[in-house]
Amino acid sequence: MNSLPQAHAAATGKTFENSTLHRRDFLRASGLLAGGLLGRTLADTHRDWSGNAPTRYPDPDVVALDPRFEKYKVATTSIRRLWQGSLWAEGTAWCAAGRYLMFSDIPNDRQLRWLEEDGHMSVLRKPAGYSNGNTFDYQGRQISCEHGNRRVVRYEIDGSLTVLADKWQGKALNAPNDAVVHPDGGIWFTDPGYGSMGHYEGNKGDLLIKEAVYRIDPGSGKLDLVTQEPVKPNGICFSPDYKRLYVADSGGEFPRPIWVWDIVDGVKLRNGRRFVSMAADGLADGNPKFADNQTGLADGIRCDIDGNVWAGAGWVGDGYDGVHVFAPDGTRIGLIRLPEICANLCFGGPKRNRLFMAGSTSLYAVYVETQGAHIT
Numbered sequence: 001m002n003s004l005p006q007a008h009a010a011a012t013g014k015t016f017e018n019s020t021l022h023r024r025d026f027l028r029a030s031g032l033l034a035g036g037l038l039g040r041t042l043a044d045t046h047r048d049w050s051g052n053a054p055t056r057y058p059d060p061d062v063v064a065l066d067p068r069f070e071k072y073k074v075a076t077t078s079i080r081r082l083w084q085g086s087l088w089a090e091g092t093a094w095c096a097a098g099r100y101l102m103f104s105d106i107p108n109d110r111q112l113r114w115l116e117e118d119g120h121m122s123v124l125r126k127p128a129g130y131s132n133g134n135t136f137d138y139q140g141r142q143i144s145c146e147h148g149n150r151r152v153v154r155y156e157i158d159g160s161l162t163v164l165a166d167k168w169q170g171k172a173l174n175a176p177n178d179a180v181v182h183p184d185g186g187i188w189f190t191d192p193g194y195g196s197m198g199h200y201e202g203n204k205g206d207l208l209i210k211e212a213v214y215r216i217d218p219g220s221g222k223l224d225l226v227t228q229e230p231v232k233p234n235g236i237c238f239s240p241d242y243k244r245l246y247v248a249d250s251g252g253e254f255p256r257p258i259w260v261w262d263i264v265d266g267v268k269l270r271n272g273r274r275f276v277s278m279a280a281d282g283l284a285d286g287n288p289k290f291a292d293n294q295t296g297l298a299d300g301i302r303c304d305i306d307g308n309v310w311a312g313a314g315w316v317g318d319g320y321d322g323v324h325v326f327a328p329d330g331t332r333i334g335l336i337r338l339p340e341i342c343a344n345l346c347f348g349g350p351k352r353n354r355l356f357m358a359g360s361t362s363l364y365a366v367y368v369e370t371q372g373a374h375i376t
Contacts, residue, residue, distance in 0.1 A: 047061070047339070049081045049339055049362075050081075051080065051081065055078040055079075057075055057076050057077070057078065058073065058075040058076075059077065059078040059079055059366070061079055061322075061336065061337040061338075062079065062334075062335075062336055062366065063334065063335040063336070063337065064333070064334055065332055065333055065334055065335055066327070066331055066332070066333035066334070068327055068331075068333045069325060069333040069334035071369060072304075072308075072325070072334065072368050072369050072370050073334075073368070073369065074366075074367045074368060074369050077366060077367040078366070079336065079338070079364055079365070079366040080364065080365055080366065081359075081362050081363070081364050082114060082119060082121075082362075082363045082364065082365055083114060083119075083121045083362060083363045084361055084362040084363075085121075085361065085362075086105035086108065086112070086358075086360075086361050086362070086363075087105060087106070087107040087108055087361065088105065088106050088107050088201065088343065088360060088361075089103055089104070089105055089343060089344070089358035089359060089360065089361065089362065089363060090103065090104045090105075090106055090132050090133065090300070090343045090344050090358055091103050091104035091111075091131060091132050091133045091134040091144070091145070091178070091300075091344055091358070092134070092300070092344050092345055092346040092348075092356045092357070092358050092363075093134040093135050093136055093142070093346055093376045094136075094346055094347065094348030094349070094352070094356065094372075094376045095136060095140070095142075095376075096136075096140075096350075096375065096376070097140050099115070099116045099117070099350070100113050100114060100115050100116060101113070101114040101116070101346075101348055101356050101363070102114075102124055102134060102142070103134065103344070103356075103358050103363065104128065104131045104132055104133075104134060104144075106130055106131070106132055106147065106195070106201045106202075107130075107200050107201055108126075109126060109127045109128055109129075109130050109148070110123050110124075110125065110126035110127070110128050111123070111124040111125040111126070111128045111131060111134070111144075112124060114363060116349065121363075127148075128144070128146075129144070129146030129147070129148045129149045129151070129153070130146060130147040130148035130149075130195055130201055130202040130203075131144040131145060131146050131147065132145050132146075132147050132175075132176070132177050132178065132194075132195065132201075133145040133176070133177055133178030133179050133189070133190075133235075133300070133344070134179075135179050135180055135181055135376050136181070136375060136376045137154070137181045137185070137187070138181065138183065138185065138375065139157075140157070141154050141155060141156060141157065142154070142155040143164070143179050143181065143187060144179075145175075145176035145177055145178060145179055145189060146175075146176065146195075147175045147176075147177075147194070147195020147196070147201050147202030147203075148195065148202045148203050149166070150166060150172050150173045150174065150175055150176070150195075150196065151163055151164075151165060151166035151173060151176065152164045152165045152166075152173075152176045152179060152187065152189055152216065164187060164216050164221070165189070165214065165216055165223050167223075168209055168212075168214070168223060168225065169209075171208040171209050172208055172209075173191050173209070174191045174192065174193030174196055174207045174208070174209060174211060175191065175192070175193045175194055175195030175196040175197075175202055176189050176190070176191050177189070177190045177191065177192050177194065177195075177233070177234055177235075178190050178234060178235050178236050178300060178344075179236070180236050180237055180238060180374070181374075181375070182238065182242060182266065183242065184218060184266055185218025185219075186215050186216060186217060186218050186266070186267065187215070187216040187218075188213065188214070188215050188216075188226070188236060188238075188245065189213070189214055189216070189236065190212075190213050190214075190230075190233035190234055190235070190236050190247060191209075191211060191212055191213070191214060191233070192211045192232040192233055192234055192250065192251065193207045193211055193232075194232075210228050211228070211230070211231065211232055211233060211251070212225050212226075212227065212228045212233065213225075213226050213227045213228075213230070213233045213236065213245075213247060213269075214226060215267060217267075224267070226267075226268065226269050227247075227261065227269050227272060229259065229272045230247055230249035230251070230252075230259055231249055231251030231252035232249060232250045232251025232252070233247045233248075233249060234247070234248045234249065234250040234298070234299055234300075235247070235248035235298060235299050235300040235301040235311070235312070235344070236248075236301070237301045237302050237303050237309070237374075238263075238303065238373070238374065239303055239307055239328075239373070240303055240304075240305055240306075240307055240373035240374075242263065242266070243262065243263055244260050244261065244262060244263060245260070245261050245263055245269060246258055246259065246260050246275060246301055246303070246309055247259045247260075247261075248297070248298035248299060248300070248301050248311065250297045250298070250299060254279075254295045255277040255278055255279035255295040256277075256278050256295065256296075256297040256298070257274040257275065257276060257277050257278065258274075258275045258276050258278070258298050258301065258309065258311065258326070259272055259273070259274060259275060260272075260273060260274075260275035261273075275309070275326070275330055276309075276326050276330045276332070277295070278295050278296055278297050278298050278311075278313060278324070279295040280295055280296070280316060280320055281332065295316070296313055296314050296315040296316040296320055296321070297313065297314070297315055298311040298312065298313050298324070299311075299312045299313070299314070299341075299342070299343045299344060300312040300342075300343060300344030300345050300346075300358070301345075302345055302346055302347060302372060302373075302374075303372075303373040303374070304347065304368075304370040304371060304372060304373055305370060305371050305372070305373050306328075306370060307327075307328040307373075308325055308326060308327055308328065308333070308370070309325070309326045309328075310323055310324075310325050310345060310355065311323065311324045311325075311326065312341075312342035312343050312344050312345045312357065312358070313341075313342060314340075314341025314342055314343070314360075315341060318337070318339070319337060321337070321338055321339075321340065321341050321342065322335060322336045322337045322338035322342050322357075323335070323336040323338070323342055323345060323355070323357060336355070336357070336366060338357065338359050338364060339359070340359035340360040340361060340362060341359065341360050342357050342358065342359055342364075343358050343359075343360070344357075344358040345357045345358065346372065346376055347371060347372025347373075347376075348372070348376070349367075351371060352371040352372040353367060353368060353369070353370065353371050353372075354366070354367050354368070355367075355368050
């Protein structure tokens with residue numbers, strides 16, 4: 001990941017070692033300290049998230065940290081809170097055929113549905129197995145990761161339910177978390193076990209197997225373990241060309257990373273490496289709430305058509321919580337600040353250019369000048 005000193009070097013041809021411009025001076029000169037983009041927190045703006053007061057364009061909480069993000073900002077739109085009322089919102093997925101956004105409210109054991117037509121919110125399913133991550137396959141069928149039942153399921157067109165995976169080598173899965181579908185029909189999912197670690201988001205019980213990432217074969221239904229490298233594999237997504245797999249690791253020592261692997265023959269992984277760290281590089285400057293080494297973590301992740309990784313993030317506070325956007329080279333280029341932790345996100349709408357974000361208790365959305373790389 002490039003640092004601000006590296007960005008300065010790229011812009012000026014000088015390094016901080018041979019330049020008299022120190023890092024804090026550079027930030028101040030760039031308008032990034034207090035009163036600038038990074039020093040300004042949501043609390044400073046006194047933003048009214050009820051929708052009763054207008055937001056001046058361009059939205060001050062859609063922040064470019066690198067010039068490469070500027071082209072993704074839409075100047076004449078703003079972040080909107082579409083709904084509030086969940087206990088812990090997760091698993092956003094866009095149904096293109098039905099033109100609705102569905103997501104999980106895990107502690108309330110329900111799936112919710114937001115209609116694009118008029119903004120109507122309703123309960124899609126309850127109970128829902130304490131589902132977390134959701135997605136749709138290429139036949140329009142919903143795939144859900146159930147915490148409560150420790151399984152991955154598919155809702156069929158006729159309304160029936162098919163269990164796709166619930167055991168590995170005869171032992172119950174921990175609590176599947178998030179899933180994505182490959183064009184070959186294979187379903188890749190993470191199994192960190194959060195839903196079995198307490199009663200709030202599932203059914204408390206022992207984790208019987210090592211946390212891992214799996215692939216379900218579309219023909220045989222066979223379950224294959226593809227990696228156990230992450231401590232707590234969480235959010236998952238493919239690169240636009242399906243040659244790489246990204247996984248957010250929400251366990252282990254800080255700073256917690258997003259991993260990336262090369263995909264071999266569409267079914268295996270190799271060359272696992274740290275793609276980015278979720279340390280608040282540069283965000284601490286001018287913000288007294290942050291320590292220089294403070295870091296949160298990434299949860300749900302999705303790629304756009306240019307290969308940027310959009311990561312729901314949180315557990316730090318104003319100025320960090322929301323969505324962090326990383327270029328394919330690992331540079332943090334953009335930030336969408338929310339008043340809550342963002343657990344998951346997806347691109348949706350008829351053009352896949354609307355970013356839906358599951359805040360802790362709310363559903364948010366903002367239009368961006370890119371599109372989601374995949375069907376949901």
